Amino acid sequence: MIRGRDLAKxxxxxxxxxxxxxxxxxxxxxxxxxxxxxxxxxxxxxLAGLVAPSAGxxxxxxRETIGFLGHDPLVYxxxxxxxxxxxxxxxxxxxxxxxxxxxxxxxxxxxxxxHERVSTFSRGMQQRLGLCRVLLHEPALLLLDExxxxxxxxxxxxxxxxxxxxxxxxxxxxHDSRSVEHLATGRLAFT
Amino acid sequence: MTYIADVSALARKDLLxxxxxxxxxPSMLVFVIATLTIFHFAVPHGTRHVAALGLLWVALLxxxxxxxxRAFVAERExxxxxxxxxxxxxxxxxxLGKALAVLAFLVAAEVVALPAFxxxxxxxxxxxVAAVALADVGICAVGTLLGAMAVAGRARELLLPLLFxxxxxxxxxxxxxxxxxxxxxxxxxxxxxxxVFGVLSWAAFEYVVAET
Numbered sequence: 001m002i003r004g005r006d007l008a009k010x011x012x013x014x015x016x017x018x019x020x021x022x023x024x025x026x027x028x029x030x031x032x033x034x035x036x037x038x039x040x041x042x043x044x045x046x047l048a049g050l051v052a053p054s055a056g057x058x059x060x061x062x063r064e065t066i067g068f069l070g071h072d073p074l075v076y077x078x079x080x081x082x083x084x085x086x087x088x089x090x091x092x093x094x095x096x097x098x099x100x101x102x103x104x105x106x107x108x109x110x111x112x113x114x115h116e117r118v119s120t121f122s123r124g125m126q127q128r129l130g131l132c133r134v135l136l137h138e139p140a141l142l143l144l145d146e147x148x149x150x151x152x153x154x155x156x157x158x159x160x161x162x163x164x165x166x167x168x169x170x171x172x173x174x175h176d177s178r179s180v181e182h183l184a185t186g187r188l189a190f191t
Numbered sequence: 192m193t194y195i196a197d198v199s200a201l202a203r204k205d206l207l208x209x210x211x212x213x214x215x216x217p218s219m220l221v222f223v224i225a226t227l228t229i230f231h232f233a234v235p236h237g238t239r240h241v242a243a244l245g246l247l248w249v250a251l252l253x254x255x256x257x258x259x260x261r262a263f264v265a266e267r268e269x270x271x272x273x274x275x276x277x278x279x280x281x282x283x284x285x286x287l288g289k290a291l292a293v294l295a296f297l298v299a300a301e302v303v304a305l306p307a308f309x310x311x312x313x314x315x316x317x318x319x320v321a322a323v324a325l326a327d328v329g330i331c332a333v334g335t336l337l338g339a340m341a342v343a344g345r346a347r348e349l350l351l352p353l354l355f356x357x358x359x360x361x362x363x364x365x366x367x368x369x370x371x372x373x374x375x376x377x378x379x380x381x382x383x384x385x386x387v388f389g390v391l392s393w394a395a396f397e398y399v400v401a402e403t
Contacts (some may be wrong), residue, residue, distance in 0.1 A: 064279050074271055075274075090196065091197060
């Protein structure tokens, strides 16, 4: 699904990373670890096709098969969960998106709050909505940057279920890998 | 049909956001009325009609700049470009949806501004109204593209006027020319500007949002 060889990223004179190889197939979970500022987010954005490599070769699946959750949940704060997911359902060509949205909102405990503005949500609830958005179009490749951010115990359990689903390829960037370590099929450690 | 549905969903989202936040349009209305009021007292009584029309164009241009500066605020603050750019829809739909929303705000501001100008200075003829309508299309097309370029930069509030105002000079030339009585050929000039810069902006947006 993803094959990257000798990937490097530079911004001007500043080297973010170099010599990175990535292999990820369906059913695999790539764990990207490292301290803040080590290039985890840049690599994930590169795997999403949002950042071009400065050097190396990278083969990616079509963008409609990618689900990307960044540091932020990537939802409009002044819209409701229903409005956000309806918009992204439309843009991501999700067939019968009303049913799918309803199912996801139920699963992530947001159905009761579907008509409330996201700006009134806690950070953890926003992260849950971010997970709904990213799963909406049933992506074959899931790229998650610090997905456990702000999630409570129930939220972490829901995230765990997403990561355990072996029907897709998953790459997770985190500086605290304890909860994901046992699921990983591949590792990239940035320093 | 899918493209139109995407554009319509994106434009509707921006209108809904403005309806909720009520930030851009009220600012534009206050700005344009305040500017026209200042011009009314700043220029000597009995100023020629052509000079007054020049002031109208200045007021409209800077009011549009206000809307353009805020056009991508939600996308910037919530880093939503990533989610929009990854969607399988044509990326130019993002530009067109945003441009249509800005156009709606600009038209709403002008519905107030043009009668206010007529009250403060002098009446407005059909040529002026047509020129304003044509100028709006060009302003929104070019301004939305430049707004997307500026939003990635650190000095975005400074960058947008610096990029936009030089490209808006032909709009002012065409607008003042059409308003001042030489209607036909200046309206044609504005339509030509819209066509050229509309197509260029539509085609260039893909490259503007692609990070390297």
